[in-house]
Amino acid sequence: MDHDKFLEYVQAENKVEPKDVMPEDYRKLLVRQISQHAHSEIVGMLPEANWISRAPSLRRKMALLAKIQDEAGHGLYLYSASETLNNGENGADRDSTYQAMLEGKAKYSSIFNYAALSWADIGAIGWLVDGAAIMNQVMLMGNSYGPYSRAMVKICKEESFHQRQGYEILMTLCRGTKEQKDMAQDALNRFWWPALMMFGPNDADSPNSKKSMDYRVKRESNDDLRQRFIDVTVSQAEFLGLKMPDENLVWNEERQHYDFGDLPWDEFMEVLKGNGPCNKKRLKTKIDAQKEHSWVKEAAIAFAEKQEELVNA
Ligand code: FAQ
Numbered sequence: 001m002d003h004d005k006f007l008e009y010v011q012a013e014n015k016v017e018p019k020d021v022m023p024e025d026y027r028k029l030l031v032r033q034i035s036q037h038a039h040s041e042i043v044g045m046l047p048e049a050n051w052i053s054r055a056p057s058l059r060r061k062m063a064l065l066a067k068i069q070d071e072a073g074h075g076l077y078l079y080s081a082s083e084t085l086n087n088g089e090n091g092a093d094r095d096s097t098y099q100a101m102l103e104g105k106a107k108y109s110s111i112f113n114y115a116a117l118s119w120a121d122i123g124a125i126g127w128l129v130d131g132a133a134i135m136n137q138v139m140l141m142g143n144s145y146g147p148y149s150r151a152m153v154k155i156c157k158e159e160s161f162h163q164r165q166g167y168e169i170l171m172t173l174c175r176g177t178k179e180q181k182d183m184a185q186d187a188l189n190r191f192w193w194p195a196l197m198m199f200g201p202n203d204a205d206s207p208n209s210k211k212s213m214d215y216r217v218k219r220e221s222n223d224d225l226r227q228r229f230i231d232v233t234v235s236q237a238e239f240l241g242l243k244m245p246d247e248n249l250v251w252n253e254e255r256q257h258y259d260f261g262d263l264p265w266d267e268f269m270e271v272l273k274g275n276g277p278c279n280k281k282r283l284k285t286k287i288d289a290q291k292e293h294s295w296v297k298e299a300a301i302a303f304a305e306k307q308e309e310l311v312n313a
Contacts, residue, residue, distance in 0.1 A: 010144040010216045017146045018084035026215050027092075029208065030145050031085050032106075033217065035097035038078035039108035043101075043282050045071045047116040048125060056119060063165050064122065070158045077155065081147040102287055104274055111198050113276030120173055120180075120187035126166015128188075128195040128233070134159045135229045136199065144216035167236065174240045181241070188237065189245040196260075197268045199226040230258050 001021050009016075016022055045068050052068070055061035079094045086092035091100070100106035111129055116122060134156060141152040170187075173180040200206055200222040212218040230249075237244050248261035270276060 007214060011214075013216075014144070015146040015149065016144055025211065027085050027087070027090065029211060029215065029217060030148065031082055031090060031092045031097070033208075033212075034078055034082040034085075034145075034148055035092070035100070036107050036109075038075045038082060038097070039101040039106060040112065041071045041075035041078060043108045043112045043286065044129075045075075046282055046285055047112060047114070047278075048122060050116050051119060051122050054119070055122075060169070067126070067162050067165060070162065074151075074155045074158070077151040078148075081145075081151050084147050102283065102290065104283060107272065109198055110268060110271040110276065111194050113271050113278045113282060114191070114194050115278050117190075118183050118187060120170065120183040121191065123166045123169030123173060123184065124187035124191040126162050126164075127170055127236070128166075128191050129198070130159050130162040130166060131233065132195050132198045132229050134163060135225050135232075139218070139220045139225060142216075142219050148217075170240055170242075174242065184240065185242050188242050192245050193264055193267075196226055196230070196263055197265075197271075199223075199229070201265070201268070227257055230260055234258055 001023055003023055006023055006026070016026075048064060048068050048071075052061060052064055055064050079097065082092055082097055083094055091097065097106065101108060111132075116125060137152050137156050137159065141149055141156060143149045143152070170184050173184040203209060203221045203223045206222050209218060209221060213221070234244060234249065246261045248259060250259050251257075252259045267276075271279065274280070
């Protein structure tokens with residue numbers, strides 16, 4: 001495999017497909033990122049699931065259920081995309097990637113280690129977490145690996161509905177009583193910085209960026225996407241009548257961007273190390289679910305084997 005030719009190929013905006021010859025480090029980078037992305041979708045269902053039984057109306061409950069089901073679907077697309085990179089020995093099959101997450105060896109997005117404490121948090125998750133996810137995933141629609149890029153197109157359409165349902169929850173709260181508006185402000189205060197950290201470390205501290213950009217997996221840097229997210233979100237907060245929890249947030253006429261305060265990177269590192277507010281709880285939930293529901297998988301496999309026997313009889 002001529003590495004320079006491969007680089008030339010992806011940098012000319014061509015797509016790589018599962019059976020194409022590809023450098024092993026390209027395959028590895030994709031398995032890492034796509035499987036982590038899949039884990040994020042699956043673990044990301046947990047904070048919101050906490051509110052299904054407490055949604056304030058039937059309509060809210062239906063919308064929340066639909067959103068959470070969408071996240072499950074996104075996880076499944078992404079595990080499938082990751083599996084297309086399985087070469088029989090690189091652990092890209094679904095069981096291995098999932099197991100790596102359960103054992104704490106593979107990451108999922110830091111944001112899902114924060115708890116959803118109030119109904120307003122469900123609004124903030126849709127508005128800010130899905131909003132940040134879209135900003136990143138629109139960029140990823142243009143990535144060089146065909147199955148990942150196509151999965152992103154469908155996922156982005158659904159995330160856009162998620163973002164609006166979250167914003168609409170906050171609009172309702174912000175037009176309600178003082179207690180409701182305070183609840184919305186409190187949710188923004190707690191989710192703002194963790195949402196900004198979803199974009200990953202600063203560019204200077206991002207070990208994977210260069211290779212990822214060269215291979216046209218990432219198309220924009222962590223800092224550029226974070227800045228764009230801040231720039232579009234400030235006016236949305238103003239429309240809600242909420243105050244951003246950052247004293248240093250100010251429009252910079254010269255840069256034509258908002259300046260903002262330092263992110264709590266120590267907290268980010270702790271969350272990545274497994275010491276965030278909910279890391280242990282999230283993993284325990286998933287480990288317990290795998291144990292308790294393993295019979296479903298065994299039954300499905302037994303059924304499929306029986307069907308095959310019947311077809312071959
Ligand atoms: N959390 O060198 P970089 C969603 C890790 S989907 C945890 O900059 P890279 C939908 C990174 O993996 C949200 N770990 O890495 C939803 C690397 O560790 P490694 C998920 C993080 O890959 C909404 C190390 O730090 N989206 O929310 C984080 O070039 C609501 C160094 O970082 C995706 O996964 C973090 N925030 O850039 C679901 C998008 N940031 O692997 C439910 C796809 C960095 O070397 C409810 N992923 N790390 O051990 C990406 O675009 C990239 O992987 C980045 C990180 C941008 C996340």
